[in-house]
Amino acid sequence: MMKTFSIGGVHPDDRKISAGCAIEVLPVPKTVYISMAQHLGAPAKPVVVPGDKVKTGQIIGEPAGFISAFVHSSVSGTVKSVGPRKDLAGNPVTHVEIEVDGDEWMEGIDTSDTLAAEVPADVQFIIDRIKGNGVVGLGGATFPTNVKLCPPPGKKADILILNGAECEPYLTSDYRIMIEKSRQIVVGAALMKKVLGVGRVVIGIEENKPEAIAMMSEAVRELAVSSPDYAGMEVMTLKKKYPQGGEKQLIDAVTRRQVKSMGLPIDVGAVVQNVATSLAVYEAVQKNKPLIDNTVTVTGECFPKQSNLLVRVGTPLSYIIDFLGGMPADAAKVISGGPMMGKAVSNLDAATLKGTSSVLFLTEAQTRRKPETNCIRCGKCAEACPMGLEPFLLNKLARNGMTDELEQNAVQDCIECGCCLYTCPANIPLLDYIRVAKGEVIRIMRSRTAPKK
Amino acid sequence: MNRLLVSPSPHIHSKTSTRSLMLDVVIALLPSVLVSVLYYGWSAVIILASSVVFCVLLEYLITKYLLRRPGTVGDLSAVVTGIILALNLPPTAPWWIALIGSIVAIGVAKMTFGGLGQNVFNPAITGRVFLLISFPAIMTTWSGAKGFIGGADAVSGATPLGIVKEGLMQGQTIDQIFAAHDFSYLQMLFVNIGGSAGEISALAVLAGFIYLLARKVIRPHITLSILVTVAVFSGIFWLVDPSRYTDPLFNLLTGGVLLGSVFMATDYVTSPMSDKGGIIFGIGIGIITMLIRYFGSYPEGMSFAILIMNATVPLINKFCKQKKFGRA
Numbered sequence: 001m002m003k004t005f006s007i008g009g010v011h012p013d014d015r016k017i018s019a020g021c022a023i024e025v026l027p028v029p030k031t032v033y034i035s036m037a038q039h040l041g042a043p044a045k046p047v048v049v050p051g052d053k054v055k056t057g058q059i060i061g062e063p064a065g066f067i068s069a070f071v072h073s074s075v076s077g078t079v080k081s082v083g084p085r086k087d088l089a090g091n092p093v094t095h096v097e098i099e100v101d102g103d104e105w106m107e108g109i110d111t112s113d114t115l116a117a118e119v120p121a122d123v124q125f126i127i128d129r130i131k132g133n134g135v136v137g138l139g140g141a142t143f144p145t146n147v148k149l150c151p152p153p154g155k156k157a158d159i160l161i162l163n164g165a166e167c168e169p170y171l172t173s174d175y176r177i178m179i180e181k182s183r184q185i186v187v188g189a190a191l192m193k194k195v196l197g198v199g200r201v202v203i204g205i206e207e208n209k210p211e212a213i214a215m216m217s218e219a220v221r222e223l224a225v226s227s228p229d230y231a232g233m234e235v236m237t238l239k240k241k242y243p244q245g246g247e248k249q250l251i252d253a254v255t256r257r258q259v260k261s262m263g264l265p266i267d268v269g270a271v272v273q274n275v276a277t278s279l280a281v282y283e284a285v286q287k288n289k290p291l292i293d294n295t296v297t298v299t300g301e302c303f304p305k306q307s308n309l310l311v312r313v314g315t316p317l318s319y320i321i322d323f324l325g326g327m328p329a330d331a332a333k334v335i336s337g338g339p340m341m342g343k344a345v346s347n348l349d350a351a352t353l354k355g356t357s358s359v360l361f362l363t364e365a366q367t368r369r370k371p372e373t374n375c376i377r378c379g380k381c382a383e384a385c386p387m388g389l390e391p392f393l394l395n396k397l398a399r400n401g402m403t404d405e406l407e408q409n410a411v412q413d414c415i416e417c418g419c420c421l422y423t424c425p426a427n428i429p430l431l432d433y434i435r436v437a438k439g440e441v442i443r444i445m446r447s448r449t450a451p452k453k
Numbered sequence: 454m455n456r457l458l459v460s461p462s463p464h465i466h467s468k469t470s471t472r473s474l475m476l477d478v479v480i481a482l483l484p485s486v487l488v489s490v491l492y493y494g495w496s497a498v499i500i501l502a503s504s505v506v507f508c509v510l511l512e513y514l515i516t517k518y519l520l521r522r523p524g525t526v527g528d529l530s531a532v533v534t535g536i537i538l539a540l541n542l543p544p545t546a547p548w549w550i551a552l553i554g555s556i557v558a559i560g561v562a563k564m565t566f567g568g569l570g571q572n573v574f575n576p577a578i579t580g581r582v583f584l585l586i587s588f589p590a591i592m593t594t595w596s597g598a599k600g601f602i603g604g605a606d607a608v609s610g611a612t613p614l615g616i617v618k619e620g621l622m623q624g625q626t627i628d629q630i631f632a633a634h635d636f637s638y639l640q641m642l643f644v645n646i647g648g649s650a651g652e653i654s655a656l657a658v659l660a661g662f663i664y665l666l667a668r669k670v671i672r673p674h675i676t677l678s679i680l681v682t683v684a685v686f687s688g689i690f691w692l693v694d695p696s697r698y699t700d701p702l703f704n705l706l707t708g709g710v711l712l713g714s715v716f717m718a719t720d721y722v723t724s725p726m727s728d729k730g731g732i733i734f735g736i737g738i739g740i741i742t743m744l745i746r747y748f749g750s751y752p753e754g755m756s757f758a759i760l761i762m763n764a765t766v767p768l769i770n771k772f773c774k775q776k777k778f779g780r781a
Contacts, residue, residue, distance in 0.1 A: 006778075007775075007776070007778050010467065012465060012467070169465070248778065248779065252778070258778055258779040259779050260779045260780070261777075261779050261780055263779065332456075332457070332458045333457060333458040333459075333460075333464060334457055335464055339462075339463060339464045339465040340462060340463045340464075340465070341462050341463070342462060342464065343462065344457070344458065344459040344460055344461075344462075344464065345457065345459075346457060346459045348457075362464060362465070364458070366465065367458060367464045367465065368458070369460065369466070370466070370470070373471060373525070373528065373569075374471075374525075374567075374568060374569050374570035374571065375570045376471055376474075376530075376569055376570045376721045376722055377570055377721050377722050377726065378474065378721040379721070379726035379727070380469070382726055382727065382775060383672075386778065387777060387778040387779075388775050388776050388777035388778045388780075389777065390726070390774065390775075392726070410777055410780070413777065413778065413779070413780075416462070418462050418463030421463055421466070422463045422465065422466055422467055423467050423469065425469045425470050425471045425473070425474055426470075426471050426570070427466070427470070431461070431462070431463070432461055435461065
């Protein structure tokens, strides 16, 4: 019996049309725009001023809080400006604009391809490298990795789960790195295993990626004989079902433990990291290379060329699009991320972030929402909800602003996976309303527990 | 430069729509429609056609002139109601019976509540029950239809359930009744002449059930819990006194149990949302059906049972929630 999560889920057509495209290195653009808000938490504080010369890998932003991260220059050149610029959604965010001049890297960064498989004995050294090189979670939330690897006192992990599910349709960047950089990912996992002090590492991959499963299993086997640091690691084949890669769903699938409402994975002894994060950890620790590039899938039936590109952080989307042949005439929506949870891009001049996994182009026919009709009470939304919620009910409560009832019916547990809206035969925009209501309810819950002033 | 659409996720939608679901129900009803047309001939064609036309037309006129809202006939739910209503009528019933049934089903049970999704009671059954109470003679006469195959023109006027009820009232035992009428279970499974258009072939209904399950239009909980309840309930009584109570197989194959449990009790709008709720709903229908069959004055109780349980759905929904992730 193949492992999967216990409740709900949907089966969208996986459309991995770029799966066969090996990772290509995208030439460095003339100008990059590096955002200071590339991670969950406080935006980084810029430490360069216009006119400064920077090298590739040089720190240009420092963490501005406990949950924050370093930001490095992804190119070498001259800082042109530091100031607000529109991000992918059109919101002004502080960016550092750098005019590219050559590609001179900082001292101490190993840019060779040689595999460095020896796990350092000093845990603090590993953590410092991860933090100092600005590694954040690349599975979507971009939570600073060093923070996630250091659980609060009293909480202890017993399992590290690497997320290689890539359950979103179209996305293939994780798939490509699992094939092309399997060993590096496994070394990254061993480094995190060392930091967490856990005995077991499970790499979860959906069944629709047999080649990735084979390559990763091979890498695990090969490294297991090399050193005891690689003991207790395994690849687990998971059923193809969305959202298999949702953090809570993945923990449930692998360990049969369910993270409680409003709880964290560490509460059930689990830490989940994306395979791309594991690769970044490898590069940060073993190569001392900051997180300045990442693999981006550029795809869509209407897009002329399917690709998986290694892109420097801060590359404008328009540059990527022009490089691949320009914007197709029938593309109606550009999405950063997958079609289920990705965000619609309103500004093509915006630059990529550390966590940009994909640029997806959809035609109007593929993405246009149909008019909402009466709820037929079919219950398909409740059947699809992986959190066991009742979207039809939450939708009604949300439209009537009934916050107490929303909380009783667990709107705060919603993971915004989109299964309800995806599945609704009456085209009711369930998640649109639920998402807003969830924000409101969580705000109320926080204000209740906050200390009285 | 392309004008970009910007909207919240998800950005894609499953192909399933209300219309596609209703179309699947229509397809699932086709075997029953086919059998009734073959065995009841032009009478069945007329009653099916008039029922569907009246239902669709009424919904169109009501949305356009009374409610002044965008039309909803495109969702095909009125077609489903029309077919199910027709399958619940004796094929020999006149066309105006279908008209009155449609007015009650669409006009009263469905549109007054706000159309599809808002109604408390299943429209087709509401129409049928109204007709059964108002025109008992027409609604229980099954003679005179001439089939395209088989000799349905010689049909006598009662269903197996009616014959049994009649016999018991006259003091006969089940054995005596069965001996006098030569009931064949094999015939009931394939085609059992004597009954509403949709009741006559158990196999045709089961074919539709399998199609609905395969297409994931319905889940099996409601249907199976009704069938199991009917079997268990009648089994207990039959074991206690086989001379007064009919056996489980007879109860499953006759009357509206199959048609009702597959196509009417599973109506999305008027059945519970959760699987657990569906099982309670199904058990309720099974028990009420058998109580009416064994102890009521009507030979058949399926329609009444479904209507009664329809009324309990909001309560069932309130108490039967599915298990939430990470909550005990």
